[in-house]
Amino acid sequence: MAQLPLDDSVDIPDDPAGSSSGSDRDVALLKELAAHMLGERDHMLGFPVNLDFDYRPLADFLQVHGNNVGSPAKNSEYGLHSRVFEQAVVSFFGRLAGLEDAFGYVTSGGTESNLYGCYLGRERFPEAVLYASQATHYSLRKIARLLRMDFVAVQVGDDGSMDLAGLRRHHSAHRGRPAVVVATIGTTTGGAEDDLVGIREALADEGTDEVHIHSDAAFGGLIAALSPEPRPWAFESGADTVALSGHKMLGAPLPCGVALARPEHVTAIHRPDVAVGSDDDTITGSRDAFTPLLLWYELRRLGRTGLARRVTHCLETAAYAEQRLREEGHHPERAPGSNTVLFDAPAPELCTRWNLLTVGDRAHLIAMPHVTGEHIDRLCADLRT
Template identity: 40%
Template sequence: MTLSIADQNKLDKFWSYCVKNQYFNIGYPESADFDYTILERFMRFSINNCGDWAEYCNYLLNSFEFEKEVMEYFADLFNIPFEESWGYVTNGGTESNMFGCYLGRELFPDGTLYYSKDTHYSVAKIVNLLRIKSRVVNSLPNGEIDYDDLMKKIAADNEPHPIIFANIGTTVRGAVDNIAEIQQRLHQAGIARDDYYLHADAALSGMILPFVEEAQPFSFSDGIDSIGVSGHKMIGSPIPCGIVVARRKNVDRISVEIDYISAHDKTITGSRNGHTPLMMWEAIRSHSFADWQRRVKHSLEMAEYAVRRFNLAGINAWRNKNSITVVFPCPSEVVWKKHCLATSGDIAHLITTAHHLDSSKIDALIDDVIADFNAHAA
């Protein structure tokens, strides 16, 4: 069967719409300069990565071989020996974070999950789905977790096994929670390293910090137990996806044997997209370490350019260290809608992902924000 002419026209109009709006997202952290045409031929197959890529699976059309190489890459990037790690390509940041929280809950079934007010909204959903005890912690003005409030609440709860959800680049302000500070505070409180779990949500910054000279600590060598990074953000992908990496010793606790596929499953969703591991594999194989460094350097320079332009116009814009998220006072609705900005309360932000090759879109936005503020100040 074929589509009617009307339906074909509808698809053609949507194609034109996508081409026109491909690079609209100055307010959202999705890189749009990817090219996976080399993989288009695989779209005719039902590729399902059900089960564990490290084991045999009776469903033969899988991309396990490629997924394994993706996980080897990220284990190395996040400083954990591959044989001591396990992870997989997820449906996105929410699944990656749920996996980390799930491991923490299985390790400490009665533990309390602590996360800051600047944490991504999905964590509240994860708390409900996992039915895990939780406490919301205050944030510092720059978006970092309030370390004093964190310890105050752990002490008030008399919690012997805290599960800490650390942000490595918050959604709105791009703040990085200080892993070393958190661990030092826990140590001072008499909580041994084996008595707490530390998950890092590095959805955006997980592909920034490994490529800068003075990165904040956030990897396994810095003491984390699991980490999630998005595939469709700094890397870029037509299908939302993520990568989660954890310590193998903790993952083994949740392994389930599935007889009808002759495999073990350690994942949240079971049947998984087999195409996104191919995309992540192609991305890491076609970009050298130096390539990622150049992309990150350019993005950071564009962010600093935006801060300077705002500040020269008398508008209080700022960004956190090693962040491509530029925070500024929220303009009027007509401006933030025109530029598809993400807003939160009295602030908005722009994000300088790598497809912003020049400052044209940044300048257009800043010009409108300056005009808007001048009009309201008159």
């Protein structure tokens, strides 16, 4: 990404009155940065973030401190909060994930949602091994270290999803130990989806029923749920906990996510009345009251049907990109139903210009809601020159 030329110093003076800084100048500098970031919407093709939203009607909340400290299900003594909106957001995603009474809360992102799911699994089965595919998000290895769990990376098949025979082999090497298994729904590297039902069956065949399955659906959950041909991704297919992202398919100005769980799994970590008059059953103490409002606002605007239209738009744009990149001789490939297209990486300057991440000699194009056919045409014109 092109960097903003910062002529002015951004160092913070001890005494603003005695320095050359001034709030008008600082606001102008920040506006310049904002204009630069907004302009990048025209070239943002490689990251799984949506840049198509406008939350400015919620600007009043930038003048007050809201805090959802404690449980999402029980008010605290701090009166300025947005729990009822958070509960509406959780209820929407719980229904989408196939569980009417899912417990859940708004998190700081996919990583916290994954931590929460694995934490509940570890509390259910303290001796469990944590299994995830080799293509799992890097957060899972860190989470294994945080929770002091043994971590096993299971090999992936040709389609990039977890190899179930491999899972069985690894599990039999840890015979007698329960399993927390992370099923990735939409790998960051290519959009592959693990087989939730197959994972439980594979472990049952090995004689294990002490299994907690966490669905890391941060990237692909909404795509799997709302595609013209929906695919298994959550509670309906046996997940115990689910991680979703808020800034990916939905879109937000800051990283955020949602953690969902079967309510009976939360009992083990629930501590009554210890969090500013509320119960404690999340990871952090103070909790963001602003993000639930953003997510609620956008979900009310779009509804399930609007989100489904958005997913269809992304898939159509990805199919168009695949076709155009093939015409340009860049050997594209795309997992079925995915919005990620891998192709021969162009020159580094073009990767920078189009915000394309590369792995080896391949680049990732991710068709998020703000990406249109016009972006693809401009990219292809650049590739030709």
